[in-house]
Amino acid sequence: MSVYPLHGLAQHYAWGGRRFIPRLLNWPAEDAERVAEWWLGAHEDAPSVIMTAHGPQPLHYAIAHQPERFLGSAVRGRHGDRLPFLLKVLDVEAPLSIQAHPDAEQARAGFARDNAAGLAAHDRRRHYRDPFPKPEMMVALSPFWLLHGMRADAEIDIGPRGWPMRGARTAACSAAICSIWWLCARARPSSSRRVCRTLICMDAMSS
Structure with missing residues (x-):
């Protein structure tokens, strides 16, 4: 079993803060850019980078070329050749927009519907870019208010x-x-x- 240093990528959204994530990562204090999220995962829009003996590699590239090595047979058997989660560290300074994430059935049906409509993978009119559900789990590192769920x-x-x-x-x-x-x-x-x-x-x- 090998262990690789992993480097995440920051997401700069308008609702993000300016202090928590830069301090967490020991970034220069003079950088005043908002840092809303720090991603650790294999999302193809912002994949983390691992340091290997052959140099840095995007994590999704490494998984695609050696899925058994990076995922193992149990994960591959249940989720296929993909990392089934994305870890995000958030610094929320202003309210976020309302988000609606699909379950497994909704994701499969929506993805098939967008494909049948002939929408390209990155078409702005597309609602589902993949057939996977988007459940979320939140762990608060500081006091945090979250509105979750809907009335019956x-x-x-x-x-x-x-x-x-x-x-x-x-x-x-x-x-x-x-x-x-x-x-x-x-x-x-x-x-x-x-x-x-x-x-x-x-x-x-x-x-």
Whole structure:
């Protein structure tokens, strides 16, 4: 068994911080660029680099050429010739956008649908660039607020008019969501659930 030094790659998003990741990696303090994420994995858009006897190699390249050596038979048998996870270190200074990650069935169906539509791998209109699910696990290294999951369809279908009002702010928020819910329900009932699910969660937390 061999052990290789592994070098990750930084992602510079607008919501990232300027201190935590640079300090973690002992980067120069004068670099004021925002560093939102540090990736360790074999994602082809930002693969980590391993140091071998033949020089540096992108991890996804090394796995593709020697999958048994870098993954082992158990991982290959379950996930194929790919590293089945991506480790990210995040420094969140501002709220992130809402993210929706597919499960295994949704990923396979969506990928097949985009392929059938003739969309190239990097086409901006594509929703699924691979057929793999995107479950996430988060380990907080400092105090962190995370809104996760959605209310059940049965609760959402009742509609928001029965919510208790606690002050002008909550009343205004509930009234706005009622309007959105009503418009979506008239146009397409299933859409009302998808559009309002997150809004209802957010309003319930503010009340």
